[in-house]
Amino acid sequence: MMTPAARSDLQTLFGNRLSVSAAVLAEHGQSESLMTAGLPDAVVFPNSTAEVVALTQIATRHRLPLIGWGAGTSLEGHALALQGGISVDFRNMAGVLEVRPEDRLVRVQPGLTREALNLDLRTTGMFFPVDPGANASIGGMAATRASGTTAVRYGTMRANVVALEVVLADGRVIRTGSGAPKSSAGYDLTALFVGSEGTLGLITELTLRLHGLPEAVSAAVAVFATLEAAVDCVIAAIQMGIPAARIEFLDPATVAACNAYSGTNLPAAPQLLLEFHGSPASVAEDAARFQELATSFGAGDFRWAEAQEDRNRLWKMRHQAYPAILASRPGARAIVTDVCVPISALARAVEETRNDIAASGIPGPILGHVGDGNFHAILLVEPDDAAEIATAKDLAARMAARALRLGGTITGEHGVGFGKLPYMAAEHGEAWSVMGAIKRALDPLDLMNPGKLVPQTD
């Protein structure tokens, strides 16, 4: 609980940018997940790094947890205030600070969303490729090491965040990384903070790698007779090194939901959505190689979407797959899974998952960034049906265990938050305690997003 003295300190610092209204607290106490624990005691809207520094001093004095808030799109309860405290909403720190075309870098604030960034870049010939689907904040995407549809070509946030400004728990401001394309000057703190989910400090500035807009883009839908054929085709393409920019898998249930939601008319069969980026000649070559390969895996239907308008419709449909799947069972909520396995184990992981879901009676469309070995089952449950929720959670736990058994990871891109805490020991063993030791070294009072990611000692 926040004391009157703490509230007074926050009031002095933030004035009317401190809120304790029920509506604002509730907005910052909900998430896309089923998790509902975690209303903050207050929400603040800092305007500057200096204010974040002053905030950490107040938090230390009054032992108040600090939880970063970007766009609220995370799926594992990352931004919920499990132990109360202050939700630090970065909506006022959402600027593009500097575009450096010669270095293909951009310096931004954490509250900026990826769509706003790309809108800002639209006249530069460059773009920021990481695309988790939701219009997430860049700070949140860095904090959760997000990726999405284009990671198979452009990498995840790990590859595309090159420098950070971070406010530590004790109020020190550090800068990690530089504008140089590479460095071996000590521990890679940028990589440590990317994916640290606000547990080591609050990111107040990011330098991102930009990419040139491809000269030519071509997209396609390839329809297969079976899930196995679609996945085996992806595996072969990856192994042959065909450089697709996107390789998305949709199962029939996902396609049906998308058709109903987006008005598309794709055949209700396992299919791949593909995109190729490059010069006109290389795109033509890559696409032709992929089509030949897909045909050899029995893809009967191969539709090209070369016009920008057609591509936009295709990817808009894909990005709306999550609401489309939710809408396919009115009133349902989703438990979203996110495993990632070695490419060699992908077919087996998807098949076993599909069979397990089919046997459970819970609707669970499967889709994924299969070029990365990453796929999701969206398990749809009645929010009031405890038995369904328990069944879905068992399915999710078995998916996590299966991914680990096959040499993969419990989360390809959604992060740990507190939703994935139960699986961390199984994935990391003693390495998880090393994460805890690093956390304690940088945040001995456990004020930075407590209850998430690292082992919980009480």
Place this chain on the structure above:
Amino acid sequence: MMTPAARSDLQTLFGNRLSVSAAVLAEHGQSESLMTAGLPDAVVFPNSTAEVVALTQIATRHRLPLIGWGAGTSLEGHALALQGGISVDFRNMAGVLEVRPEDRLVRVQPGLTREALNLDLRTTGMFFPVDPGANASIGGMAATRASGTTAVRYGTMRANVVALEVVLADGRVIRTGSGAPKSSAGYDLTALFVGSEGTLGLITELTLRLHGLPEAVSAAVAVFATLEAAVDCVIAAIQMGIPAARIEFLDPATVAACNAYSGTNLPAAPQLLLEFHGSPASVAEDAARFQELATSFGAGDFRWAEAQEDRNRLWKMRHQAYPAILASRPGARAIVTDVCVPISALARAVEETRNDIAASGIPGPILGHVGDGNFHAILLVEPDDAAEIATAKDLAARMAARALRLGGTITGEHGVGFGKLPYMAAEHGEAWSVMGAIKRALDPLDLMNPGKLVPQTD
């Protein structure tokens, strides 16, 4: 100093794989650098992770530093035993444990050299691209976050190490990463250990990303009238996104040294060595675009080396540039610099460095991986001439300061060791103390490669 009790414990564990002979100690007390401090008390040759674990227990009991030793090719004194202790020579742990062609992964031991790895892979159609020139050990390359000529296309060790087994100071064995292409399951410990220079633990196993051997390869030499034209051409190529696999710069002094040493007959002028990888069509397209660009920057001489034999000769010459430059001043030793700057600052950084070296009277050929903004001046000094050494060290310090002023880093690929310690505070500010806090959290007794990388408290 090692006590008789410590020696007895080591003798029991390692038998005749413990050495205290003067010759073996001397071999592990020298380096490619001018630094000569640091003879170990003993050298051990472990055969297994279990032996490394037992070694950490002996080291803890007797407070003996442990310093990893790979191939001894590091340039910043990384493997020198500054405070005595045990040099842990991994030559017996040099195997290829598992090749996973479907996942394009390979699991290896730390003492394996990169040339031995690629020899082992020669029938697989895959290769490990990171190429620092020297035939370094994979463990050492990971520990120093090495890169080299191909990083512009394939990335550094940061991008190509996907999982590790590490023995911590307290004897715990952890595994970081997995075989999945990506993960957001907690702190990126793989990235933390890559570049940690043995200060956080000893790497006992590595999983590396492999790449398909390119279908087509083409190499070329482009000769320019001036250094500025060569560097400006590189900047333009990077900004246009021409995907070269190698872009190496040689200044006239480097070319002269290489010609004398390798029997080549390249014109003594600023030049770029280039290589393109891909399909026959994409290589032809990329090479043609580059040649057109180079011509527009006044490159008069553009020689193609398409036959494998010609390419091998070219890159062998490039890889022998360091001994060639050393041989150009008989009896001299080298102080090797390694700055890396944003591409936009590359021309200025190289020009100012050249002028500074020219004014100093010290020979200092310049070469570099300019596609990454990374270049080296090889400052040649008489080892007995204190004034020359002081002049060279001043030049190196000004290069480091210049790189930082231009937004770059003091070391692109050689690492910190203890040679670069004096510049770490200037590069990282408070972030350097964060590195120290992480070090203390994982190695409170400061037994893992003490005296390197982090702030030194005594």
